[in-house]
Structure formats: C-alpha cells, structure tokens
Amino acid sequence: MTDFFLKAPVALAPVLVFLVVFHRLDAFKLVSFSMVLIALGAGAALAAASYVINGHVLDGLPIGFTDYSRYVAPIVEEVLKASLMIYLFSRNRLGFMVDAAIVGFSIGAGFALLENVYYLHLFPQANIGVWLVRGFGTAVMHGGATAIFGVLAQSLTERHAKLNPSLYLPGLAAAIVLHAAFNHFPGAPVMTMMVTLLVVPLTLLLIFAKSEHSADKWLLSDFKSHEHVLEEMRNGTFAQTEAGRFIADLAKRFDAAVVNDMFAYLQLHTELVIRAEQMLLAREGGEIILAVAGDREKLHRLHALEKEMGRTALLTLWPHLQFSRKELWELYRLESQARAA
Numbered sequence: 001m002t003d004f005f006l007k008a009p010v011a012l013a014p015v016l017v018f019l020v021v022f023h024r025l026d027a028f029k030l031v032s033f034s035m036v037l038i039a040l041g042a043g044a045a046l047a048a049a050s051y052v053i054n055g056h057v058l059d060g061l062p063i064g065f066t067d068y069s070r071y072v073a074p075i076v077e078e079v080l081k082a083s084l085m086i087y088l089f090s091r092n093r094l095g096f097m098v099d100a101a102i103v104g105f106s107i108g109a110g111f112a113l114l115e116n117v118y119y120l121h122l123f124p125q126a127n128i129g130v131w132l133v134r135g136f137g138t139a140v141m142h143g144g145a146t147a148i149f150g151v152l153a154q155s156l157t158e159r160h161a162k163l164n165p166s167l168y169l170p171g172l173a174a175a176i177v178l179h180a181a182f183n184h185f186p187g188a189p190v191m192t193m194m195v196t197l198l199v200v201p202l203t204l205l206l207i208f209a210k211s212e213h214s215a216d217k218w219l220l221s222d223f224k225s226h227e228h229v230l231e232e233m234r235n236g237t238f239a240q241t242e243a244g245r246f247i248a249d250l251a252k253r254f255d256a257a258v259v260n261d262m263f264a265y266l267q268l269h270t271e272l273v274i275r276a277e278q279m280l281l282a283r284e285g286g287e288i289i290l291a292v293a294g295d296r297e298k299l300h301r302l303h304a305l306e307k308e309m310g311r312t313a314l315l316t317l318w319p320h321l322q323f324s325r326k327e328l329w330e331l332y333r334l335e336s337q338a339r340a341a
Contacts, residue, residue: 003124004120004124006128010128011139012135015109015142018105025205026102028099030098030102040106041110043106043108043114044110047112047114047115047118058072070180071180073179078149081111081146081175082146082149082168085100085103089153089157092328092329093329095330096326097211097214101150103150104148105147111146132193136196140196144200145174145178148171149175160325222327226274233263243266261308268298272299279291279334280333291341
C-alpha cells in the first residue's frame with residue numbers, strides 16, 4: 001500500500017499540474033473551475049467506455065496488440081474524446097481557442113487519470129520508471145491531443161453558426177497522428193516522454209499567447225462593428241443596408257407584425273451581444289461586471305420574440321444575419337451569468 005502511494009502521485013499529478021497552469025493562463029477566465037471538473041469527469045467516463053470498445057474491437061480484428069495500439073486504438077480513443085468536444089461546440093459552449101484548449105486538455109486529462117488509476121491497480125509491481133513515463137508522457141499526450149483537436153476545430157468553425165462535420169476532420173486527424181506517433185515507440189519510452197513534454201506544453205503555450213492576442217483583437221473589432229449596426233438601427237438608416245433590405249423584402253412573404261418582430265429581434269440580439277462583449281473586455285482588464293435584472297429581461301424578450309416569429313421565420317432570417325458561433329457563445333455565457341445572478 002505504501003508503494004502505491006509513492007507511485008500514484010507520479011502517475012497522476014503531472015497532468016493535473018499542467019492543467020492548473022493552463023487554466024491560470026486564461027486571461028479572460030473563460031473556463032470555470034466547475035467546467036474543468038465536469039470535463040475531467042467526462043474524460044474519465046470516456047476512458048471507461050474506450051476500455052470496453054477497444055476490447056471488443058481488438059477481439060474482432062486479426063492483428064496483435066502492438067499493431068492495434070499503433071493504428072486502431074488512437075482512432076477509437078480520439079474519436080471518443082473529440083465527440084464530446086463536438087457536442088460542446090454544437091451547444092455553443094466554447095468560443096475561443098483558449099477555452100477549447102483548456103476544456104480539451106481537461107477531457108484528455110480525465111481520460112488519462114482513469115487509465116493510469118486502472119493500470120496502477122492492474123500492475124502494482126511495475127517500477128517507478130513506468131509511472132514516470134505514464135504520468136509525464138502518456139497522460140500529457142492524451143490531454144495535448146484533445147486540446148489540439150479543440151484548437152483546430154475552433155479555428156475552422158468559429159465563423160460558422162451551423163455544424164459542419166467536415167471542419168472537424170483536420171483537428172481529429174492531427175490528434176490521431178499525435179497519439180499514433182506516441183504509441184509507435186514502445187521500446188523508447190523515455191524518448192517519447194521527453195518529446196511529449198517538450199512539444200505539447202510548448203505548442204499549447206504558443207496557442208495561448210496567439211489566442212489571447214486574437215481574442216482581444218476580435219472582441220474590439222466585433223464590439224465596434226456591433227455598435228455601428230446598433231446605431232444604424234436606432235437612427236433609421238439600417239433599412240438601407242443589405243440586411244435591412246432583406247428583412248424588408250420578407251414583408252412579401254410574412255405579415256407586417258412578423259417583419260416588425262424580426263427588426264426588434266435583430267436589435268435586441270445586437271444589444272445583448274454588445275453587453276456580453278463589454279463584460280468580456282472588462283474581465284480582460286481585471287474588472288468584473290455582473291449580469292443584472294435588465295439583462296435577464298432582455299433575454300426573456302429575445303426568446304419571446306423567437307416564439308412569436310415562429311420557426312419558419314427564424315429559419316428564413318438566420319442565414320442572412322451572419323451570426324457567428326462566437327456570438328452565440330457570447331449570448332450563452334451572458335444567459336448563464338444572468339441565471340446565476
């Protein structure tokens with residue numbers, strides 16, 4: 001038992017330390033501690049599922065364990081981890097590369113933690129070197145692979161409000177290649193551990209630096225753009241813009257009340273996005289702006305307008321408004337904070 005308590009920290013602690021460091025580097029504080037814990041738990045659940053799936057698939061294939069671990073297991077495990085990330089993207093839970101990286105690393109870390117706990121129980125006689133490699137190598141690889149998938153997926157899908165499966169394939173391919181490359185050198189565990197320790201954290205740190213700069217630049221640009229659109233709506237010139245003319249043309253297909261609701265919906269949506277961006281920009285500067293009752297009232301009105309317009313009008317309107325997934329994420333974040341307040 002004493003031996004277990006000496007080996008367990010080596011196998012389990014490194015990936016958690018990296019996760020804490022990455023979480024602290026989030027300048028916008030986009031990922032809550034509770035979200036990290038949920039992602040860890042979900043990653044552990046996926047590890048349990050992968051154990052069952054890998055067992056069945058291995059039994060049905062005419063290849064040995066070595067080839068399976070090199071060519072099949074990386075596909076099974078990275079698809080499982082990526083599926084959870086894709087669900088989060090589809091629900092607008094991730095908005096920037098930095099939170100996609102943190103949540104992705106958390107899922108991979110949870111996956112690796114359960115895997116290492118299982119192997120600690122299965123191979124108690126393994127020496128400390130094995131757990132060094134699994135703790136500093138395998139676990140960091142799992143977290144890094146899912147984080148890289150998240151970053152590439154976010155980068156390719158951020159301007160698309162609709163789910164497009166093909167845009168997730170490059171990130172999935174990168175995660176699988178990283179995982180497979182790691183598994184190709186079972187005879188050189190120290191080398192693979194050192195390469196992983198060098199490549200994964202450095203890559204993620206570079207991504208964090210780039211993401212913080214691009215997020216700040218995007219927020220400022222988008223904030224000004226939304227303010228300009230809102231000013232056009234308020235002074236009556238929006239009707240002369242392309243989007244305004246499109247909504248006016250809808251009067252031929254919908255009655256006047258629905259078209260008026262569309263203009264009101266667009267204005268309210270823009271106001272709420274501006275409010276969410278104000279809160280994010282303030283948070284970057286170290287100031288916390290809390291949601292207020294007025295935010296909740298506007299969000300309730302937004303949902304009421306969606307019901308009043310009906311599904312047909314919304315489906316007609318949405319493709320022409322060019323709402324990005326980032327803007328939908330901002331609304332989700334604002335609504336979550338309004339509920340909490």
